Every structure is written in structure tokens, then in C-alpha cells.
Amino acid sequence: MKVVKIENEKCIKCMKCYDNCPEDVLAVNEEGYPYLKYEGECWFCGICWMNCPKRCIDIKLPASLW
Amino acid sequence: MITKPNAQDVKVYECDFLVVGGGDAGCSAAIKAAEEGVKTIILEKAKTDRSGHSGMGMDHVMDFPREGVSNLDYVKFFMGRHELLGGPGALMNPNVGYILGAKSWWALDHMNRWGYPMRWEDNDDYHWVRNGWFGKKIMIGVHWLDVKPVMAKKCREVGVQVLDRTMMVDLLTDKNGKVCGATAFNVRTGEFSIVKAKAVMVSTCNLARNYTSETPMHWKYKMRFHGHPGSISGDGFNACYKVGAGLCNMDIATNWNYRIRDDITIPFGSIDHGDGIRGQWMNAKGEPIPFPTAKMYDEIEKAGLDPIYCTIEHFNDEYQRRNEVCISDERFVSLYLGAQRGFNPKTHRYELMENRRFGFYGLSGVFTDENFKTDVEGLFCGGDTVLGLGGCGSACISGIIVGDQMKEYCATAAEPEVDYAHVQDVIDEVYAPLFEEDGTEPMEMESSIRYINDRYVGMHISEGKLKEGLKRLGSLKKHFMPHLMAKTPHDLMRCIEVRNIFDGSVLHFNACMERKESRGNFLRNDYPERNPENDNHISICRLVDGKDTIELMRAPELKPEYLEEGK
Numbered sequence: 001m002k003v004v005k006i007e008n009e010k011c012i013k014c015m016k017c018y019d020n021c022p023e024d025v026l027a028v029n030e031e032g033y034p035y036l037k038y039e040g041e042c043w044f045c046g047i048c049w050m051n052c053p054k055r056c057i058d059i060k061l062p063a064s065l066w
Numbered sequence: 067m068i069t070k071p072n073a074q075d076v077k078v079y080e081c082d083f084l085v086v087g088g089g090d091a092g093c094s095a096a097i098k099a100a101e102e103g104v105k106t107i108i109l110e111k112a113k114t115d116r117s118g119h120s121g122m123g124m125d126h127v128m129d130f131p132r133e134g135v136s137n138l139d140y141v142k143f144f145m146g147r148h149e150l151l152g153g154p155g156a157l158m159n160p161n162v163g164y165i166l167g168a169k170s171w172w173a174l175d176h177m178n179r180w181g182y183p184m185r186w187e188d189n190d191d192y193h194w195v196r197n198g199w200f201g202k203k204i205m206i207g208v209h210w211l212d213v214k215p216v217m218a219k220k221c222r223e224v225g226v227q228v229l230d231r232t233m234m235v236d237l238l239t240d241k242n243g244k245v246c247g248a249t250a251f252n253v254r255t256g257e258f259s260i261v262k263a264k265a266v267m268v269s270t271c272n273l274a275r276n277y278t279s280e281t282p283m284h285w286k287y288k289m290r291f292h293g294h295p296g297s298i299s300g301d302g303f304n305a306c307y308k309v310g311a312g313l314c315n316m317d318i319a320t321n322w323n324y325r326i327r328d329d330i331t332i333p334f335g336s337i338d339h340g341d342g343i344r345g346q347w348m349n350a351k352g353e354p355i356p357f358p359t360a361k362m363y364d365e366i367e368k369a370g371l372d373p374i375y376c377t378i379e380h381f382n383d384e385y386q387r388r389n390e391v392c393i394s395d396e397r398f399v400s401l402y403l404g405a406q407r408g409f410n411p412k413t414h415r416y417e418l419m420e421n422r423r424f425g426f427y428g429l430s431g432v433f434t435d436e437n438f439k440t441d442v443e444g445l446f447c448g449g450d451t452v453l454g455l456g457g458c459g460s461a462c463i464s465g466i467i468v469g470d471q472m473k474e475y476c477a478t479a480a481e482p483e484v485d486y487a488h489v490q491d492v493i494d495e496v497y498a499p500l501f502e503e504d505g506t507e508p509m510e511m512e513s514s515i516r517y518i519n520d521r522y523v524g525m526h527i528s529e530g531k532l533k534e535g536l537k538r539l540g541s542l543k544k545h546f547m548p549h550l551m552a553k554t555p556h557d558l559m560r561c562i563e564v565r566n567i568f569d570g571s572v573l574h575f576n577a578c579m580e581r582k583e584s585r586g587n588f589l590r591n592d593y594p595e596r597n598p599e600n601d602n603h604i605s606i607c608r609l610v611d612g613k614d615t616i617e618l619m620r621a622p623e624l625k626p627e628y629l630e631e632g633k
Contacts, residue, residue, distance in 0.1 A: 003287075020116040022296045023289055024231070024253060024556060038556065040509070043289040045122050046399025050211075059399065061406055064286055 001062050004036040004048060010056035017048035017057060068256030068555060070497035073489040077259040081107040081227070082476040083469075084248060084263035086234045086302060087270035089118020089294075091449030091465035093217035094173075095267050097180055098469025100224040104476055107261055108226055109250050111233040111270075111559070112296045114218040119271070119294050119450075119461070123211035125395035126195055127177075127184070128460060129204045130170045137632035140167035141624060143200040144454070148429040150359055152318045153585030155601030157429060158454030160624040161436035164632060166455075166463050173463040174206075180220045182462075183209055198344060209395050232259070235492055235562055237266060237305045237445070238484060245309055245444035246482035249492045251562065256555035258493055264479035267468050268432070269448035269461070273300030273570040274425025275563070277320070278516045288509060291425065293450075298425060299563035300570040302451045303432070307573070311440040312433040312606040312619075314453040316570075317577035318588040319430035320423040321360055321525070326376065327417045343385055345376045348415070360525060360587040363421040375415040386412050421525055428456020433606060438468045444479065446471075453604070498550070499561045505551030508560035514542060515564070515571055523578055527590045532579045539572060573607045573614070580616045581605060 004026075006017070011033055018026045018034040022045060027037035036042065044065075049057045083099045085092045088110035100106045110117055131140045144163030145156045178184050184206060186193035193207035221228055235249040238260070247262040275298055279290040289295035307313045347355050349371040358366065358374055366372050378389060390411075393401055404411045431453035438446050446468045449461035499505065522535025547568065550561045583597040584590050603618040 020113055022112040022117055022121050022294065024112065024296075024559075040286050041289050041295075042287065043291070043295045044287075044399065044403065046402065047116050047122060049402070050398055051116075059402065061403055062287070065281060065290075066407070 001060065002036060003039060003042055003044070003060055003062050005058045005060065006034055006036075007056040007058075008033050010054045012054055014053060016051040016053065020047050020051050022047060068497075068500065068558075070500065071258050071493060073486045073493055076489070076493075077257065078484075079107055079227070079229070079259060079261045080263075080482075081105045081261065082264045083107075083472045084109065084261050084266045085448075086248060086266060086268045086305075087111075087118070087297060087449070087451075088114035088218070088221070088228065088230075089269060089271070089297065089449060089461065090120050090217070091269035091451075091461035092118070092267070093214075093221055094176070094462040094465030095269070095448055095469035095472075096226040096465075097217070097220050097224055098176065098466045099472040100221070100226045102470075102473040104469075104472045106226045106472075107263070108221065108228045109232050109234050109248065109261065110228065110230050111253065111301070113230045114221065114228050115215045117214065117294070118297060120210055120213050121294060123394075123396045123398055124213060125207060125210065125392040127206045127208050127210075127462065128457060129167065129197060129200075130174060130206065131167045132194075132204055133202055135200075135202050135204055137164055137167045138629070140164075140204075141628075141632070143197070147199040148454070149586060150357075151321065151427065151429045151586045152315065152588070153596055153601070155603070156621040157315060157318070157602070157604050159433065159435070159622050161622060161628065162434065162438070162452065162454055164624060164628045165436040165467065166460055168628075168632065169467055170463055173466045176466050177462060181216055182213060183216070207392070209391075211395050211398060229261075233559060233562065234268075234270070234301060234305060235496055237268075237309045238262075238482070238488070239309050239442075240480065240483045240485075242480070243310065243443065244480060245442055246480070247484065248305070249489055251496055251555075251558065253555050253559040256558065258496065260484055260489060262482035262484060264476040264482060265444050265446065265472060267438075267446040267448050267465075268302040268306055269451050269465065270302030271297040271450045272426040272430055273303050273567065274298035275512060275567050276300070276515060276519045276571045276574060277423050277425050278513075278520055280419060280424055285513075288513065293425070300566045301563065302447070304566040304569045306432045306440065306442075306445065306447065306451070307569070307607065307609055309442050309445065310609055311442050311445060311447075312608045313431075313573060314433050314604045314606050315430045315577075316426070316573045316607055317581045317605050318586060319426045319428070320523075320574070321587040327419050343381055345378050346380055348375050348377065350375075358418070360421055360589060363418075367421070374418040376418065377413075377415045379413045379415075381412070422520065423523065423525065428454060431455065433604070437471060438464055495565075496558060496562060498548075499552035499558060502549050502551040505549035506546045508550055508552065508557060508564045511542075511546060511550060512560070512564045512567055514546075515539070515568055518542070519571055519574065523574065525589060527578055527588070528592045529579065532575055536572070536575050536579075539568070539575065543568065576614060576616055577605050577607055580618070
């Protein structure tokens with residue numbers, strides 16, 4: 001399960017999520033979209049989510065943190 | 067593709083004042099120094115705009131003696147508030163507490179001038195909040211959801227050179243042992259650099275990642291700590307220790323005992339410290355209990371009355387509303403995650419996760435005088451890295467005090483000299499994991515170290531377990547540390563961190579071994595009683611001539627001039 005989901009259809013590649021992530025768990029794929037690369041290191045701080053100007057990031061708690 | 071550089075070829079940055087860690091303390095120190103014309107660089111492992119404890123936001127800043135609270139009253143509070151952790155007595159430098167109180171209003175002027183949002187509403191007064199431990203309204207409630215972008219912008223405006231995504235590897239010293247800069251590693255490009263400086267302030271928080279994260283399941287989401295994960299691998303602790311600074315209370319400062327499940331920090335925002343209504347602790351039967359210490363937790367568990375909960379269901383509507391504002395200011399995302407869980411944050415009973423250690427907090431840290439200068443020439447500390455400092459806003463004050471000294475200090479400080487042979491050794495170690503084909507991943511190593519801390523220190527300490535744990539740490543180091551493996555700069559960062567976590571763990575075990583008593587939340591089954599002779603004694607680890615030493619040092623007295631002027 002992807003705990004940080006970025007909707008590429010809405011994403012404008014502004015990179016605010018990638019730039020600001022304090023744990024540096026995001027990366028940029030070949031098409032230039034940000035994605036969650038180091039899932040096990042995400043700490044659910046929500047900084048990507050609250051900085052996204054297009055509201056295209058969703059954070060989901062996985063079963064192991066329920 | 068990253069390649070290992072030669073020391074002579076790496077990029078060299080030069081400045082007067084180097085700040086390691088761009089959180090509240092780091093930014094505030096850098097802005098103050100740069101305003102006075104001091105050439106300043108910040109090294110920040112993450113991005114200054116959203117790094118540190120306030121990266122997610124913050125809802126209160128402390129403390130500003132007022133309402134009949136004298137500076138001496140404040141020192142008493144400052145010393146006393148850690149008694150839950152450390153038991154009776156002064157376990158820090160009271161002069162640090164004194165100066166934080168005495169200079170707080172002066173620092174507040176700076177924070178206002180720099181555009182930190184200090185007012186509750188435009189043109190409003192400060193929102194004075196009662197400090198729950200002290201019982202007086204001396205904290206300021208703030209809407210600091212977006213304070214870090216403000217700090218980062220101000221840094222750039224006043225000419226601070228901010229090196230984001232660049233972590234300190236270690237501190238550099240000259241032939242006289244004076245700190246003269248740092249080695250640094252860019253965690254995205256893999257570039258290595260040297261920063262030469264006449265003075266360095268380390269403000270990289272403390273160490274927590276030697277214990278498992280604050281999650282129900284530890285195997286996957288490994289970075290969930292209450293403090294800021296990126297900055298709690300003890301990078302600053304370890305670097306300061308290696309150049310000879312004293313690292314204090316690495317034994318007793320490890321348990322705050324109140325981590326909450328369910329991803330919301332409701333009971334610990336400003337409202338809890340607010341105007342008199344605190345979150346209510348209760349046992350499983352819903353019977354009210356006081357704030358539970360580690361010992362009380364054990365008793366409740368033995369009586370079969372756990373889990374322990376905290377609730378705010380007794381708050382009136384106005385308090386519920388204000389509480390929601392506090393959460394929005396400090397942990398905005400938790401409202402979103404709470405909604406996902408489907409519970410009502412107003413009536414939910416939040417479970418105390420478990421009685422165990424969660425890394426080091428305010429009572430640990432590098433020993434400094436009241437100017438935040440360590441025992442090592444050229445080395446200052448700020449924020450949570452300092453012994454006795456923990457929490458919001460004191461960090462800003464400490465940083466501004468350090469920044470204020472830099473113009474004068476740097477005017478007479480020795481020019482930095484770089485020992486390139488040492489730098490080459492550092493480079494060899496940093497890049498070694500690139501050449502390991504069949505080794506150990508850094509996060510696996512970190513998990514193993516965390517397990518050893520959990521199992522062999524744990525809540526109930528005994529000499530036998532400590533010895534076994536040290537043996538296992540030694541064996542882990544011998545067999546696996548030389549074979550750390552990494553393919554990317556990100557993984558190399560984790561390798562640097564895990565070495566710091568390992569070294570901090572060894573100091574933790576050594577310090578626990580040395581303290582042959584129980585006090586506060588430090589519980590030794592083989593020495594169940596507190597030794598009153600140790601009241602007012604700080605445990606201090608120090609590297610002397612390459613050898614680890616540890617002693618119990620009597621805490622300094624408050625200076626006579628402060629006793630006089632602080633009344």
C-alpha cells in the first residue's frame with residue numbers, strides 16, 4: 001500500500017513536496033513526477049500534503065500503524 | 067554515479083560562523099550573527115524551510131518570566147521540571163536557565179522584528195499561556211504552522227548562506243584542539259565539502275533513533291518519533307563528543323513516558339498548559355490518575371488496570387475549539403489522520419503507548435556555560451543539543467544569544483586550518499559503503515541497534531543486561547559495521563547516521579552502567595534505591611586522549627551575581 005499517493009493528473013511538477021520533505025523520502029521519476037521512494041522512512045508529518053498547491057497528495061495510514 | 071573524492075579536491079566553503087542544523091535555534095543564531103555582518107553558513111540535513119521541530123508547526127514558545135515570576139523563580143522551575151526524568155536535585159547548569167529567562171524579552175524583540183508570528187491575532191497582545199509544570203502564564207501561544215518558511219526566508223534576506231540537504235559528517239579541529247569548521251556531505255548529490263569557520267554552533271537536536279520508533283509496529287515505518295526524525299540520529303551529540311565536549315546525562319534522560327497512540331497530540335498542545343484545564347489521565351476503568359511516572363505505570367500494570375488513557379472529553383466547547391487550533395498550529399496532519407481513523411478527537415480516549423524508552427530529551431545534552439559555549443574552544447551549542455534545553459522557543463532564545471556573541475568572538479578567533487589527512491580519513495569512511503557488494507543496509511543495522519537498546523537497557527535496568535548488550539553491540543560493530551552497504555547518497559546519509567546512533571548507544575550503555583542507583587524514571591532493578599549523594603550530580607561522558615571517560619560531576623552553582631540581580 002502506498003502511504004503517500006500523488007495524483008499525476010493533477011500534479012503540476014512544482015516539486016514543493018520533493019523540495020520540502022524533511023526525511024527526503026520522495027524522489028522524481030523519469031517523467032518528472034515526484035513519488036514516494038523510501039516508504040519505510042516516511043514519518044507521516046504531512047509537509048508534502050500541506051504544501052501541495054493542487055491538493056493532489058493523499059496520505060493513508062497503513063494497517064501496521066492503525 | 068557518485069565517486070569518492072580526494073580531500074584536496076573537495077569544495078571548500080569559508081565563513082566566520084558555521085551553524086550546524088537549521089532549526090529554530092540554528093536559524094535564529096544565523097540571522098542574529100549575519101545582521102551584525104558576520105559571514106555565516108548554515109548546514110542543514112533537510113531543507114531549512116521545513117526542517118527541525120517546528121517544520122510541521124509549533125503552538126507555543128517558552129518562557130518569558132512575568133506576572134511576579136522573578137528570574138530566580140524561573141531558574142527554580144527550569145531546574146525542577148526535569149525531576150520526572152532525573153529525580154530530585156539539579157542535573158544541569160542553573161546559569162543556563164538563568165540567562166534564558168533573563169534574556170528572553172530581549173530575544174522576543176528580535177523574533178518580532180524578524181517577522182516570526184508572535185501575536186495571536188494582528189494588533190493583538192501575546193496569547194499568554196500557563197506553563198503546566200510551573201503554573202504561571204509565562205509561555206506564549208503562537209500560530210507557528212508556517213514559521214519555518216519565515217525563518218528560512220529571513221536567513222536568506224540577511225545574507226546567510228544556507229546549504230540545504232547537506233549534513234555535517236564531523237567537526238574539524240586545529241592543532242590546538244580548537245574547532246575550526248566541519249566536513250559535510252550532500253545527501254542528494256553525494257558531494258563532499260569542507261566548511262572552514264572561526265566558530266561553530268551545533269544545534270542538531272538530540273538522539274532518539276537508538277530506540278525503536280513510537281509506533282505499534284516497528285518493522286516498517288521506522289522514523290515515527292515525536293521529535294524530528296531527520297535530526298535525531300545524534301549527529302551533533304557524536305560530533306561534539308569526538309572533539310572533547312562533555313555529553314551529559316546519557317543514562318537518565320531517556321524516558322518521557324507519555325507517548326500517545328492514535329496519531330494525534332491533543333493533550334500536549336498549548337491547551338494542556340493553558341488556563342487550567344489539562345488532559346485527564348485515567349486507568350482502564352476510567353478512574354482519574356495523576357500524570358503517570360514510570361514507576362506508577364508499573365504499579366498500574368501490576369494491578370491489572372492498564373492501559374492508561376488521556377482524554378479531553380471534559381473540555382467545554384470553547385476549550386475544544388481552542389484545542390483544535392493548537393493541533394492545527396503544531397500537528398496539522400493529525401486532524402486529517404484522526405478523521406481517517408474515524409474517531410471523534412473530542413471524545414476519544416488516547417492510549418499511552420507503553421512504558422518504554424523513546425530516546426533522549428531535554429535533560430541530556432552537551433555541557434555549556436550560560437553563553438552556550440562548550441568546554442572546547444570555538445564550539446557552541448544551541449537548542450535541544452544543550453544540556454537542559456528541550457522544547458519550543460528556548461531554542462530561539464539560545465540561538466540568538468550565541469549569534470549575538472559572534473561578531474566579537476570571530477574578531478579575535480584564530481584563522482581556521484584544515485588537517486587534510488583527517489579529512490581524507492573521513493572521506494574514506496563516508497564512501498566505503500559504495501564499494502560493498504554484499505553487505506548490510508544501514509536501516510537494518512539501525513533496527514538491530516535499536517533492538518539492543520530496547521532489550522538490554524529497557525525500562526528495568528540491570529548490570530547483567532547492560533554487559534550483555536555491550537557485548538552484542540561490540541559484536542555487531544565487528545562483524546557488520548565495516549560492511550555497511552549503500553548505492554545512493556540517501557543511503558550514504560543513513561550510513562553516517564547509523565554510525566552516530568551506534569556511538570551514542572555505547573555511551574548510553576556506559577552511562578547506565580556507571581549510575582548505580584534508581585532515580586526519576588531511571589529504574590535499576592539491581593540498585594532500586596536513590597542515592598541522595600548523587601542529587602545535583604550530572605553524569606558526563608567525555609573523550610580524553612582517545613579514551614572514553616565518564617564521571618558524576620557536581621552541577622555548577624548559580625553565580626553570585628545572578629543570585630543578586632535575579633531577585
